[in-house]
Amino acid sequence: MADRILVAYATRYGSTAEVAEAIGEELRKAGITVDVQPVGEVQDLSPYRAAVIGSPIYMGKWLPESQVFIEKNQQYLRTI
Incomplete structure (x- = not known):
């Protein structure tokens, strides 16, 4: 596994993308x-040793695409 970090995000109006870029x-x-x-x-x-995942929260929930990403990748995310 490479020494690389993923900052993945979902955004509706662009603010979370700006925060993700600032973190990066x-x-x-x-x-x-x-x-x-x-x-x-x-x-x-697989290239990442860590991941930061961001999403805005609307009505107490992350955007659906963030939830789907985490659900789809939860097994691998637990290992990094």
Whole structure:
């Protein structure tokens, strides 16, 4: 597994994307290799040693695409 971190996000109006990019930039400043992507564009988690997943919360729930991403990848996410 490469020394790389994924910052994956879902966003409705763009604010969560901005926060994800800011997190990615701070990690890069610390010398970490980071990929920042919308959850719908993530194809493979195997290159990552860690993941940060973000979503806005509406009416107490994450956006559906974030929930689907976590459910689909929960087994692998538990290992990193």
